[in-house]
Amino acid sequence: MAQVSYPGVYIQEVPSGVRTISNVGTSITAFVDFFAEGPVNQATEVFGLSEFGRVFGGIDSRSEASYAIAQFFLNGGSSALVVRCHAASGPSPFSAATVGVRSVTNVATAPVLTLRAVSEGAWGNSLRAEIDHRTSDPTRFFNLTITRHASAAKDAPALLQEQHLNVTLDPSSSRDIVQVLAADSKLVRATVPAFPLPVPMPLAVGTLGGALPTAEPGLRTLLNSLRCVQPPPAPPAALVPRRLRVQLAAGLVFEATLPTWAADEVSTLQQLATRLQGALRVALDVSAAAAPTPPALTGATVSVVGNARLVVTPGRGDPARQLNDTLVFSDAGADTAATVLLLTAAATVNVASYPLGSALASTAAYATGTLGADGLAPGAAELVGAVADANDQGIYALRKADLFNLLVIPRAASLNDVQMRQVVQNSIAFCESRRAFMLVDIPESVNEVGEIKDWLDAHGNFRSRNSAIFFPRLRIADPNADYRLRSFAPSGTMAGLFARTDSDRGVWKAPAGIEATLRGVDALDYRLNDGENGTLNPLAINCLRVFPIYGLVNWGARTLDGADQTGSEWKYIPVRRLALMLEESLFRGTKWVVFEPNDEPLWARIRLNIGAYLNSLFRQGAFQGSGPKDAYFVKCDAETTTQDDRNKGIVNIAVGFAPLKPAEFVVIKIQQMPGDL
Known part of the structure; x- marks a missing residue:
């Protein structure tokens, strides 16, 4: 309130109560592996292949992640976090x-x-x-x-x-x-x-x-x-x-x-x-x-x-x-x-x-x-082991990064089965704690339909709402081997495709379909047909296909928790990634609420700000429904926050949204029109 002392006019600015909530990034991808040079066990952000070459030495035949980073930027990625690891000991000291x-x-x-x-x-x-x-x-x-x-x-x-x-x-x-x-x-x-x-x-x-x-x-x-x-x-x-x-x-x-x-x-x-x-x-x-x-x-x-x-x-x-x-x-x-x-x-x-x-x-x-x-390439202990956890090494170096959305570790697929399980399971758990999504790679030896089904059955603990898998592996020309074709894990390519789709259409659009072309890929390790695709898709194995005219495309959009038998609400990748974006955006955009007086004026401001944010997403086509009431809701009042909650310093906000599910199966009914009877 203005302090008045003399007759006249006083001007006082009154806050509107509007605090803008912005979308966080959705396709910042973290790569963890051996690299020829660069900071060790430190998440370093790079914005292009040339910068990656200056800082980490560029593409190296000993580092599959270096090829994955090249594919990431080629397919539409713009921001990558790179963590360089090395073996703790061995005949070749680091x-x-x-x-x-x-x-x-x-x-x-x-x-x-x-x-x-x-x-x-x-x-x-x-x-x-x-x-x-x-x-x-x-x-x-x-x-x-x-x-x-x-x-x-x-x-x-x-x-x-x-x-x-x-x-x-x-x-x-x-x-x-x-x-x-x-x-x-x-x-x-x-x-x-x-x-x-x-x-x-x-x-x-x-x-x-x-x-x-x-x-x-x-x-x-x-x-x-x-x-x-x-x-x-x-x-x-x-x-x-x-x-x-x-x-x-x-x-x-x-x-x-x-x-x-x-x-x-x-x-x-x-x-x-x-x-x-x-x-x-x-x-x-x-x-x-x-x-x-x-x-x-x-x-x-x-x-x-x-x-x-x-x-x-x-x-x-x-x-x-x-x-x-x-x-x-x-x-x-x-x-x-x-x-x-x-x-x-x-x-x-x-x-x-x-x-x-x-x-x-x-x-x-x-x-x-x-x-x-250079030392030796890292194993499971250096990538995600207990020592790495304690010292912020390996994937845990990403704790010091402000944000990452996708995690890619191609080296995990080349480790023995025991070490691969340790890497993938710990990485998925870490992604769930950081509201991130992991792209799991399969070993090079898994290149038949029966083999991928058996492999996933044996690794059922990889199934998570925050992970996805793609089959088969890719064949890409290796610039370090006279451009001979070599089998590579698809995670780097898919991360770039995710980023391109997010930029062009939004995170709520499935990174699949005839627009989801795979750039820089010459062939696939195995060429699937429709029947084989129909066998793998219900198991939540996303298939990479080759179609006439369209070329190589991604033809699947399910999380590893999206098998038909599980009936999960997080069946689809775009739905899960949209939820992760909303969680992180609201987490960062509502910190101003802390220590505010916990009463109706605060609740009204919360409903106003979150509602405005969700309405902007609805107008961009992120939710289904003919109107805002059908697309989302924000509830924060005396019903969600009781007097006991207020006594404990708690304010409860309920947010709901109606996500768009991808049109995975398109059914066209055709009948003949009867003649003039």
Whole structure:
């Protein structure tokens, strides 16, 4: 009520009591299986096949769920939750690729920086790191470049690169490498041990020379002494260029010839670096070995660090020289250029890049880390076992997801019968607790009508109002096997079909019929006829059929609780999924009721809001009936909520709806018209 204090007009906004209830998503599909990379035991949402490839490595022949995800998006799916699992133990350990980098000041100590692939798997072995000190303060900050290659091979092409500039090992700095990578990197994470001040610097890649003079006249004297062999010949004789002996780690020996220049023509170390780089790239092979292919120093780079040091790297721009190649400088003949450049006695020789998970022997600069490995595919214990339940692993990682509607686990069909039962039964129970629906797959060996009947009889505990099964399995071209046809479980394809039908017609429309075509499917493991379809349909086995003109379609819409003998009210998939959508939408849309005064004004607002929501669904064709009274009801009054309920803080809301049942059997009666008698 407005507080009045002076004569005049007062404006007060009065709430209307209308709180909109919206439909929740109906086709967010969860996939649980082994994948090549990505977060482990964490429900990660992806919105397309390209994003799935970036995060989880794409289609992998070891992961049937990866094919199911591809089919899901192809058939109309738009949002998937992916959970990556792995076996707890086995002969192939599950590990992430790492590498350790030692300190500039003392390469004999333990690594001061350990880089680790962001997730476990062999994919991390394709990562390479480069560190340089080309920063405003090379005594405190360094730059880190992470490159992902197509494989761990030396000449593998680069796929992705990240650069993290001006970072430090100082944990008190805002540019702390651990924090920067955790926030910005999609490829690696960092570990830095505790150490006393001053904060160390990780060693840069390449050959790092000693400190050179930076002030006149020392710098001018150095640069002029390098312009030719000393002393220079008297004019007009030509200057004699200096020569450097450069040895590669592979044993190849090269001779680089510095170009000559006029006195005082080169006045900075950057100008010297440019000339030295040009000389290295055209260096001649003078070793006894055959000429290298490709030429070993064509990708060499020379840069200046802190305006006082030269850094020479052999591999940049030359993929074949990217891993453990090092450059060692010495004098060529009687020349003293290498000594003057301080690239011999005072130089630190290092690799061209730090390979994560490399099997190469450790060098003085870096420590070989753990080799990344994929481990073994998960079994029942990892997918839904008691340990997974306790630790939110496997399907229970979906507890942390806000919402999912369909659950797909193709790997369950490839497990032995005992493990398959454990996976499917626990998954169905989990779906019932989360108002979700599971698509159950059958083993590849079940490919005859008699076999599917016997299999379902033996697995009657799979029957649930929140599950469905489809027969037969699908034959799809495998892109990882020269597109040869391979048998796949239909759950991923059907989940995409469910999503497409929900989007086009609504969740109350059965995902079956001539519109329910199966995209990306080449054939079926078994081709059913009408008689066989008529045998399986009463048992709640949804049949996938091939019809002329229409092609491959889904020709069934029953839950596993929809066998004719059970007489279940949840016989049909669209009816059950509509009920699940209503339950979840009303659950989320009525939370405002909590702690409101439990009396008639509240009940009226509840009837208003839920009634408006159900009426909108009725107008979209979700319910049967000629009018709203025939289609649904909302009851919340003193009859549903007694005084005893109010004393206990309970408000009871009764909601009923008349669902549309699919026209499963169409009967057409035909008779001849009698003539004019």
